[in-house]
Amino acid sequence: MLDLGGANAADGEILDAPLYGPRSYRVFGDDALAKHFLEISMGPHHPSTHGVFRMDVVLDGETVVRLKPVFGYLHRNHEKLAETMSWLAAIPYTDRLDYFCSMTNNWAYVLAVEKLAGIAVPERAEYIRVIVGELTRLVNHICLAGFLLADLGALGTPLLYAFREREKILDIFEEISGARMMCNYMRFGGVRVDLSPEALQKIHRIAERFPFFLDEFEALVSRNEILLSRCQGVGVLPRHLAVNAGVTGPMLRASGVDYDLRKVDRYGIYDRFEFRVPLGEHGDVYDRYMVRILEMRESVAILRQALAQIPEKGEIMNPQAKLRNLRPKPGEIYSRIESPKGELGFYLISDGGPCPYRYRVRPPSFINLTVLEDMCLGQKIADVIVIFGSVDIVLGEVDR
Amino acid sequence: MDDWLKSELQRAGVFVTTLEWVYNQSRRSSVWPLQFGLACCAIEMIATAAARYDLARFGAEVFRPTPRQADLMIVAGTVTKKMAPQVVRIYNQMPEPKYVIAMGACAISGGPFKQGYNVLKGIDRFIPVDVHIPGCPPRPEALLNALMFLQRKIDRQTLGAAQPLRWYDPMDRAEFPVPACGAHDLVPTHTRAIWKPEASPRPLT
Numbered sequence: 304m305l306d307l308g309g310a311n312a313a314d315g316e317i318l319d320a321p322l323y324g325p326r327s328y329r330v331f332g333d334d335a336l337a338k339h340f341l342e343i344s345m346g347p348h349h350p351s352t353h354g355v356f357r358m359d360v361v362l363d364g365e366t367v368v369r370l371k372p373v374f375g376y377l378h379r380n381h382e383k384l385a386e387t388m389s390w391l392a393a394i395p396y397t398d399r400l401d402y403f404c405s406m407t408n409n410w411a412y413v414l415a416v417e418k419l420a421g422i423a424v425p426e427r428a429e430y431i432r433v434i435v436g437e438l439t440r441l442v443n444h445i446c447l448a449g450f451l452l453a454d455l456g457a458l459g460t461p462l463l464y465a466f467r468e469r470e471k472i473l474d475i476f477e478e479i480s481g482a483r484m485m486c487n488y489m490r491f492g493g494v495r496v497d498l499s500p501e502a503l504q505k506i507h508r509i510a511e512r513f514p515f516f517l518d519e520f521e522a523l524v525s526r527n528e529i530l531l532s533r534c535q536g537v538g539v540l541p542r543h544l545a546v547n548a549g550v551t552g553p554m555l556r557a558s559g560v561d562y563d564l565r566k567v568d569r570y571g572i573y574d575r576f577e578f579r580v581p582l583g584e585h586g587d588v589y590d591r592y593m594v595r596i597l598e599m600r601e602s603v604a605i606l607r608q609a610l611a612q613i614p615e616k617g618e619i620m621n622p623q624a625k626l627r628n629l630r631p632k633p634g635e636i637y638s639r640i641e642s643p644k645g646e647l648g649f650y651l652i653s654d655g656g657p658c659p660y661r662y663r664v665r666p667p668s669f670i671n672l673t674v675l676e677d678m679c680l681g682q683k684i685a686d687v688i689v690i691f692g693s694v695d696i697v698l699g700e701v702d703r
Numbered sequence: 704m705d706d707w708l709k710s711e712l713q714r715a716g717v718f719v720t721t722l723e724w725v726y727n728q729s730r731r732s733s734v735w736p737l738q739f740g741l742a743c744c745a746i747e748m749i750a751t752a753a754a755r756y757d758l759a760r761f762g763a764e765v766f767r768p769t770p771r772q773a774d775l776m777i778v779a780g781t782v783t784k785k786m787a788p789q790v791v792r793i794y795n796q797m798p799e800p801k802y803v804i805a806m807g808a809c810a811i812s813g814g815p816f817k818q819g820y821n822v823l824k825g826i827d828r829f830i831p832v833d834v835h836i837p838g839c840p841p842r843p844e845a846l847l848n849a850l851m852f853l854q855r856k857i858d859r860q861t862l863g864a865a866q867p868l869r870w871y872d873p874m875d876r877a878e879f880p881v882p883a884c885g886a887h888d889l890v891p892t893h894t895r896a897i898w899k900p901e902a903s904p905r906p907l908t
Binding site for chain 2: 348387395402467485601698
């Protein structure tokens with residue numbers, strides 16, 4: 304038992320901690336029991352902390368009074384390692400940032416280097432990037448839905464359905480890149496391998512069938528009473544807090560902020576596609592789940608348009624692009640894309656040498672995680688897992 | 704017992720075998736892994752347990768969240784120096800007999816992150832590893848192969864007094880020392896009983 308009550312200075316700290324906004328939860332009651340808190344260390348080995356994440360949770364009965372995230376269990380020196388190697392050699396490392404979405408990680412990095420070095424990308428390569436990027440979004444969101452439902456107690460079934468769909472998409476990734484997860488597919492000025500007509504045919508079939516799978520999935524779980532009662536009104540993230548904390552991606556849109564970099568920046572060729580940005584209303588766990596389901600439907604719409612528009616033939620690599628001996632002119636660049644988890648940015652400084660002078664990743668998972676305590680305070684301990692699952696983090700990206 | 708008598712008895716519906724066979728068969732058919740993912744490889748581990756690759760065909764589908772109910776630890780991913788003490792502690796909490804599969808390049812040797820200051824260069828410095836799977840990440844088939852490899856290893860366990868099983872030896876150390884974070888590296892940097900550093904780099908020829 305951890306005693307924070309009485310004359311301890313900590314009680315004022317909890318009540319008045321002015322992080323982003325007022326906290327309405329009152330910690331201390333009059334009875335003696337309320338003065339005793341239980342401190343629990345959840346993780347780093349915990350079945351539902353999505354990797355090696357640790358939370359120091361202080362509980363009043365079952366209610367969360369304080370939550371302190373502890374990071375660094377998967378700190379793999381990504382940034383410093385990338386500064387010791389050539390610009391090209393850092394691409395495989397970006398695969399391992401957010402290991403669900405290697406394609407979008409590649410994309411964010413090569414886009415930054417292309418802007419820094421002024422490399423143009425052929426049209427067909429742009430379309431291929433959009434196609435694999437949206438396929439990655441499908442993989443990420445459907446796996447997130449599976450994991451979230453597993454955290455809610457639906458152990459197995461939704462996750463098995465999610466992984467069944469994931470395997471279909473990974474087969475395509477394997478065909479075009481040779482690897483299932485770590486694709487290492489994009490290069491400065493294009494992509495590595497062309498999409499064969501057979502691969503395009505398979506993507507066509509996914510774009511056709513995925514909405515039916517989503518219908519099935521939603522019919523199974525989205526109106527489930529347990530899901531509704533455990534998700535609605537839980538872990539509410541107010542709009543102003545989301546904006547102030549720098550939260551991006553589906554989490555921000557679930558709080559009702561219309562901010563999607565595919566619409567705002569229109570990087571690549573996203574200005575050629577018609578799609579809607581789903582927004583939540585309440586900012587609770589259910590909205591975050593639902594926004595992702597709706598986003599998958601929009602991704603399928605983008606896929607269909609891209610498949611209809613993609614030029615039959617064309618170059619997939621800019622022939623002028625140097626890969627091996629790239630030495631961009633001295634300068635700096637910040638470039639960002641809408642990865643499935645949020646704004647994934649790369650800040651690169653070149654001093655004209657063969658390797659980056661500074662290489663910094665702006666990870667969406669890490670910054671989305673900063674509001675975890677604000678969402679969890681006053682909630683029950685069982686809901687912490689659900690709220691945490693709805694943030695959608697990958698520890699490779701949080702700790703880097 | 705000779706084969707003739709064995710087949711005669713089998714014809715009469717009597718199955719004769721050794722105690723060892725029964726012991727190993729039941730042990731190999733229910734290797735329960737620990738639900739424990741460290742990094743990227745954990746996703747492939749989940750994919751192996753999912754419907755397409757179906758780890759359940761080998762009796763290893765029951766992922767236990769607590770180490771106290773698990774037989775097999777799949778070290779799936781990069782072990783950092785911050786995480787290594789917890790991995791060893793979890794291993795110590797598992798009941799004997801216990802097995803370890805080091806999945807992926809990181810768990811074997813540090814993999815692509817080997818040069819990093821924070822990455823452990825192989826979990827076999829601290830806990831005994833039964834099967835290593837190379838790959839970054841290994842395919843689910845590779846994990847299945849590793850499991851079959853482990854099962855063949857279990858088949859070779861003997862009950863005889865000539866080669867007693869490690870965990871029946873009262874003098875056996877069931878636990879390995881948990882390293883602590885020192886000023887520069889983990890202290891100790893390895894467990895001497897199970898891992899020895901190479902004496903000197905091989906001369907170039």
